[in-house]
Amino acid sequence: MWRRILALILKEFRAIWKDPKSRYIVIVPPLIQAVLFAQAATFEVTQVSLGVWSEDRALAATELLSRFEGSPAFRLAGSYDNPREAAEAISAERVKAVLHIGQTFSADVHAGRPTAVQLLLDGRRSNTALIVQNYAAEIVARYDLERLRSTGLAGQVSMEMRAWFNPNYESKWFILPGLAALLTAIATLMITALSVARERELGTFEQLLVTPLRPLEIAVGKTVPALIIGFVEANAIAALAVWFYGVPFLGNILLFHLGIAVFVLSTIGVGLVISSIVKTQQQAILGVFMFNVPAIILSGFATPIANMPEWCQWVTLIDPIRYMLVLTRGVFLQDIPWPLALQQLWPMALIGVLTLSFSTWLFARKLQ
Amino acid sequence: MRRGRFSRVRALGLLRKEFLQIRRDPSSIVIALVMPVVLLFLNGYGISLDAKNVAFGVVDESRTVESAGFYQAFVSSPYFKPTLYLDTREAERALMRGDIDGYAVLRGDFSRRLSGTGPSPAIQVIVNGVDANNARIVGGYAQGAAVIWALGRLSERASLPAGLVSLESRYWFNPEIRSTDFIVPGLIALIMTLIGALLTALVVAREWERGTMEALMVSPASMWEILLSKLVANFVLGLGGLALAVSVGVFIFQVPFRGSLPVLVLISSVFLVVALGMGLLISTAARNQFVAAQASFIATYMPAMILSGLIFDIDSMPRWLQWLTHLIAARYYVSSLQTLFLAGTVWPILLPCLGALCGFAVLFLGAALLRTRRSLE
Numbered sequence: 096m097w098r099r100i101l102a103l104i105l106k107e108f109r110a111i112w113k114d115p116k117s118r119y120i121v122i123v124p125p126l127i128q129a130v131l132f133a134q135a136a137t138f139e140v141t142q143v144s145l146g147v148w149s150e151d152r153a154l155a156a157t158e159l160l161s162r163f164e165g166s167p168a169f170r171l172a173g174s175y176d177n178p179r180e181a182a183e184a185i186s187a188e189r190v191k192a193v194l195h196i197g198q199t200f201s202a203d204v205h206a207g208r209p210t211a212v213q214l215l216l217d218g219r220r221s222n223t224a225l226i227v228q229n230y231a232a233e234i235v236a237r238y239d240l241e242r243l244r245s246t247g248l249a250g251q252v253s254m255e256m257r258a259w260f261n262p263n264y265e266s267k268w269f270i271l272p273g274l275a276a277l278l279t280a281i282a283t284l285m286i287t288a289l290s291v292a293r294e295r296e297l298g299t300f301e302q303l304l305v306t307p308l309r310p311l312e313i314a315v316g317k318t319v320p321a322l323i324i325g326f327v328e329a330n331a332i333a334a335l336a337v338w339f340y341g342v343p344f345l346g347n348i349l350l351f352h353l354g355i356a357v358f359v360l361s362t363i364g365v366g367l368v369i370s371s372i373v374k375t376q377q378q379a380i381l382g383v384f385m386f387n388v389p390a391i392i393l394s395g396f397a398t399p400i401a402n403m404p405e406w407c408q409w410v411t412l413i414d415p416i417r418y419m420l421v422l423t424r425g426v427f428l429q430d431i432p433w434p435l436a437l438q439q440l441w442p443m444a445l446i447g448v449l450t451l452s453f454s455t456w457l458f459a460r461k462l463q
Numbered sequence: 464m465r466r467g468r469f470s471r472v473r474a475l476g477l478l479r480k481e482f483l484q485i486r487r488d489p490s491s492i493v494i495a496l497v498m499p500v501v502l503l504f505l506n507g508y509g510i511s512l513d514a515k516n517v518a519f520g521v522v523d524e525s526r527t528v529e530s531a532g533f534y535q536a537f538v539s540s541p542y543f544k545p546t547l548y549l550d551t552r553e554a555e556r557a558l559m560r561g562d563i564d565g566y567a568v569l570r571g572d573f574s575r576r577l578s579g580t581g582p583s584p585a586i587q588v589i590v591n592g593v594d595a596n597n598a599r600i601v602g603g604y605a606q607g608a609a610v611i612w613a614l615g616r617l618s619e620r621a622s623l624p625a626g627l628v629s630l631e632s633r634y635w636f637n638p639e640i641r642s643t644d645f646i647v648p649g650l651i652a653l654i655m656t657l658i659g660a661l662l663t664a665l666v667v668a669r670e671w672e673r674g675t676m677e678a679l680m681v682s683p684a685s686m687w688e689i690l691l692s693k694l695v696a697n698f699v700l701g702l703g704g705l706a707l708a709v710s711v712g713v714f715i716f717q718v719p720f721r722g723s724l725p726v727l728v729l730i731s732s733v734f735l736v737v738a739l740g741m742g743l744l745i746s747t748a749a750r751n752q753f754v755a756a757q758a759s760f761i762a763t764y765m766p767a768m769i770l771s772g773l774i775f776d777i778d779s780m781p782r783w784l785q786w787l788t789h790l791i792a793a794r795y796y797v798s799s800l801q802t803l804f805l806a807g808t809v810w811p812i813l814l815p816c817l818g819a820l821c822g823f824a825v826l827f828l829g830a831a832l833l834r835t836r837r838s839l840e
Contacts, residue, residue: 116749116750116751128761132770135770140779191778212631215633216635218644218645219637219805222642224637228632231632233603233606233610236607236610236611256588257590258589258602259591261595261598266595268592376669376753380753381493381494384657388505389501389506393505397769398774401514401516401517425593429559435559435561
């Protein structure tokens with residue numbers, strides 16, 4: 096029996112490996128992506144182009160401006176004399192925001208009257224705009240705070256900020272372990288979904304069925320290659336993350352591999368369900384996309400699940416990638432404690448068992 | 464024979480064949496008309512960058528009026544849903560479990576030091592850095608809440624109006640800062656990238672795989688006519704999908720559309736040609752459906768999601784990567800759609816984008832044509 100399964104596994108590998116393009120597409124692009132995306136995926140906003148429209152040349156206004164100039168978050172990119180010029184600059188995306196200081200600003204500050212400065216932001220990129228707004232509000236608040244302090248009041252409070260598990264807020268530390276899960280899912284899903292669909296389309300599936308192989312042996316033969324490729328892919332990206340980008344790996348390497356095994360079983364299960372429903376490769380590919388694209392978005396890979404609407408958060412519970420992300424990030428960065436790891440492992444295992452048995456049932460029904 | 468002149472009869476015949484093929488196999492229709500709507504729905508709700516109600520802990524070891532006031536500042540902030548802890552270890556465990564994204568610690572001597580005896584107090588803020596991007600945002604909010612609290616206290620004691628100097632922010636084009644308003648136009652671009660490429664990549668790859676491409680080539684039809692008929696048929700399908708996606712954006716997500724419709728159609732048409740051309744190129748290079756599908760996903764969707772400026776700010780990327788984003792066609796389309804939807808027909812932005820997209824269209828179509836020709840020899 097083992098020799099038969101082994102033969103089938105070898106055959107599956109050859110089906111992927113014999114074509115140099117298939118070989119290439121499974122290995123090279125994921126690594127390139129890991130390098131590129133790790134650099135790009137950051138919410139840190141630096142050197143924001145800021146326009147200034149100041150109607151006040153007195154001391155207080157210049158002082159406030161110099162604080163904006165001195166901040167690494169901003170870069171002065173233009174100054175305007177009227178609202179029309181300022182509007183044009185934002186509209187044409189020459190600047191991301193314009194700071195407007197009114198005529199009476201310095202006089203108001205001097206006289207102790209409450210006053211305000213305006214910040215006009217480009218709402219087309221509301222994400223960036225929100226971050227920029229936060230930076231600006233902090234600069235203004237600090238300016239105000241220090242003015243109040245200079246009146247001789249004691250009782251200042253300092254704030255120490257510390258980010259656990261990632262002291263320098265390195266986005267790479269967060270993206271790369273995530274990519275290890277994501278790219279593994281993309282490859283294994285496609286391989287399993289297509290392997291059966293291809294045999295169906297070419298008519299070789301019937302040939303496989305008349306061989307002495309039993310259905311279970313066929314199922315094992317179809318899963319093992321994807322499992323192995325999943326392991327290789329995840330390890331390659333993990334190695335890249337650790338040795339090339341210096342992402343710490345604090346957790347248990349066995350737990351990491353246990354996670355990959357359970358996770359890949361769940362994606363293989365989904366892949367097999369897709370391939371047991373469809374008739375052609377094209378439909379299989381479509382099925383994979385219809386699963387993959389939402390699964391990536393809802394997994395918390397790029398944006399936190401906590402920000403999604405309530406019902407969306409419920410949907411994420413059936414997304415295996417969601418659990419794997421918590422697990423890989425945990426294993427890499429925080430030496431995830433076992434109870435928390437188990438909380439991620441059992442839902443993935445459940446998804447795997449359900450999808451695998453469902454697909455076996457579907458196959459069995461089709462044979463009769 | 465193959466290099467013969469363009470024949471309208473032949474091209475129309477081929478076009479008819481393409482439409483028949485589309486009608487018989489529903490997968491093209493699914494790609495073009497069902498996928499955009501489904502994807503837009505899920506992604507439109509799934510991508511949200513507005514951090515609200517962040518689960519945050521405040522560890523109050525001092526238990527005084529001052530520390531309670533600090534906690535109140537977090538309760539009244541729209542960004543936080545604070546939990547009060549009396550012990551640091553409790554908060555630490557909650558952070559480990561992922562129940563809270565961060566916590567602030569007020570030591571036992573907080574009030575005493577605040578009132579002037581001893582050195583000034585320090586508030587320790589710990590955020591969970593596993594999600595570095597989220598940590599940055601949460602940390603910023605916490606700092607903001609603390610500064611507001613400190614200002615309130617100081618101005619109370621100095622009997623000065625609270626916050627002498629304040630910042631009024633106004634968001635243009637999107638006054639309520641709904642992130643759907645800026646996400647949805649970008650998503651339409653992202654989804655059309657994927658769909659345009661898939662439409663041609665899969666269909667043509669299948670023809671190669673089944674050998675029907677060779678059959679077409681030995682017919683008197685020229686390469687141009689074959690590719691053109693595929694392009695036109697899928698173009699019509701793609702425009703249908705785009706119309707659906709735009710309708711969902713405007714009518715269901717209620718994103719305002721302030722630009723001109725003809726300009727939207729023009730830019731979208733050019734972009735669709737780019738995406739379809741990319742698909743043609745992928746399929747002629749791949750020749751099998753597995754490779755074509757993986758390549759379309761990896762070469763179009765992933766870069767369009769991460770390098771187009773849809774989620775992450777391009778200006779904040781490393782310089783070399785900023786240059787690289789110019790090679791991503793979706794970048795120009797994302798920018799055009801965001802401008803057309805939210806700002807209006809701003810030519811200084813739209814014209815360069817249109818130019819770049821035209822360039823990409825010529826490039827991809829030319830490359831696909833060359834590759835197909837050469838692969839015959």
